[in-house]
Amino acid sequence: MTDPAATGPAAVASSGYAATFRCGNAAVTLHTDSAYALAEARRILYAYDEQPAGPATWHIYLTLDPDVASSANATTDGRRFDIGPQTYAYERAAESSSVFWVPDRSTLLHADQEARKVVVRCATTEAIGPWAPRLVRQAMTGQLLAEGMIYAHAAAFTVRERGILIAGHRGRGKTTTLLTGLHHLGGDYVTNDRLMLHASDTRLHGYPWPMPLRAGIGTLAALPHLRHRLPAGQRPLTTEQKWVFPDKVVIEPDDFSGLLHHGGTVASQMTPSVMIWPRLDPSRTGVSVERVDPDEVHQTLLDTRMFMHDPARGTSAHINQWLVPGPADEVTDAHLRRTAAALATRPCYRIHAGADPAALAAAVGALLDAGESR
Numbered sequence: 292m293t294d295p296a297a298t299g300p301a302a303v304a305s306s307g308y309a310a311t312f313r314c315g316n317a318a319v320t321l322h323t324d325s326a327y328a329l330a331e332a333r334r335i336l337y338a339y340d341e342q343p344a345g346p347a348t349w350h351i352y353l354t355l356d357p358d359v360a361s362s363a364n365a366t367t368d369g370r371r372f373d374i375g376p377q378t379y380a381y382e383r384a385a386e387s388s389s390v391f392w393v394p395d396r397s398t399l400l401h402a403d404q405e406a407r408k409v410v411v412r413c414a415t416t417e418a419i420g421p422w423a424p425r426l427v428r429q430a431m432t433g434q435l436l437a438e439g440m441i442y443a444h445a446a447a448f449t450v451r452e453r454g455i456l457i458a459g460h461r462g463r464g465k466t467t468t469l470l471t472g473l474h475h476l477g478g479d480y481v482t483n484d485r486l487m488l489h490a491s492d493t494r495l496h497g498y499p500w501p502m503p504l505r506a507g508i509g510t511l512a513a514l515p516h517l518r519h520r521l522p523a524g525q526r527p528l529t530t531e532q533k534w535v536f537p538d539k540v541v542i543e544p545d546d547f548s549g550l551l552h553h554g555g556t557v558a559s560q561m562t563p564s565v566m567i568w569p570r571l572d573p574s575r576t577g578v579s580v581e582r583v584d585p586d587e588v589h590q591t592l593l594d595t596r597m598f599m600h601d602p603a604r605g606t607s608a609h610i611n612q613w614l615v616p617g618p619a620d621e622v623t624d625a626h627l628r629r630t631a632a633a634l635a636t637r638p639c640y641r642i643h644a645g646a647d648p649a650a651l652a653a654a655v656g657a658l659l660d661a662g663e664s665r
């Protein structure tokens with residue numbers, strides 16, 4: 292059995308690779324003996340600033356250990372956490388730290404909350420790569436939540452220095468509105484599904500929760516520059532079948548440049564100027580836009596917790612801080628109330644649209660033009 296000391300923080304720090312990632316005032320340093328793991332963190336975490344390894348609030352030590360399954364801590368006893376599709380972590384808790392065993396990925400994680408470090412041992416190279424961005428992002432998110440940020444189930448882009456926040460539950464058309472806007476209006480990509488919002492006394496900022504983009508084939512088929520991404524087996528489907536096809540196509544951050552137009556870039560933050568609640572129905576003809584009353588905006592954001600919870604269907608987007616917890620519920624609720632109040636001061640519109648991306652983009656562009664003319 293491998294000596295844990297041989298794969299611990301000192302060994303990884305002295306012989307491996309390291310980089311510090313930052314977002315806002317939060318910082319996480321990743322230490323690893325795998326060049327592949329560091330490359331995966333850099334590839335996925337597009338929104339974080341990277342610096343040479345240095346001071347950070349949290350440290351992740353990630354190492355390859357083929358013998359990790361023989362550890363005494365590699366057990367499915369203890370509390371079980373659902374950490375992803377059909378993937379579970381089993382916890383053995385101590386006073387200030389916890390050990391998690393993830394059998395599906397043959398990974399052992401030791402999280403020390405007081406020392407603010409996570410020591411991770413993976414049995415395979417295939418496992419170590421995905422863990423790198425995931426663990427850095429969770430440690431970063433834990434810090435951001437503690438600083439007052441909250442999750443929003445939203446896509447976002449910026450155009451002409453104005454931030455467009457596209458919020459709503461699953462299946463309402465956030466990705467379609469985002470990709471359509473980027474193509475027809477230009478602008479900078481921010482995020483597709485998750486945004487971290489921070490409201491202070493005078494400002495409201497949004498920071499991406501970096502991850503790959505997932506788009507429906509109906510959306511891709513409707514945009515000529517993205518049709519080549521349709522899987523061959525789904526190209527013969529009718530237009531109607533494509534819009535209701537359940538599986539999504541994943542677009543990795545490396546390929547985000549292909550989503551942009553008119554010199555757009557990938558942004559690391561935005562300031563919301565306008566909020567859109569799309570209501571897309573492919574069978575609809577024409578587009579209609581209605582202003583949402585600020586009181587309704589405020590109450591809806593509270594009731595849905597920024598669309599992270601769908602009162603009619605249950606959870607809309609998962610919050611999974613199983614390894615690095617966020618603040619207590621009452622603290623999070625206070626952050627939510629403050630952010631909802633700030634966002635309700637921004638103009639908000641419902642856009643009812645069909646399957647015509649140009650008409651949808653024209654409606655969004657008209658809202659921006661109207662705002663600039665005031």
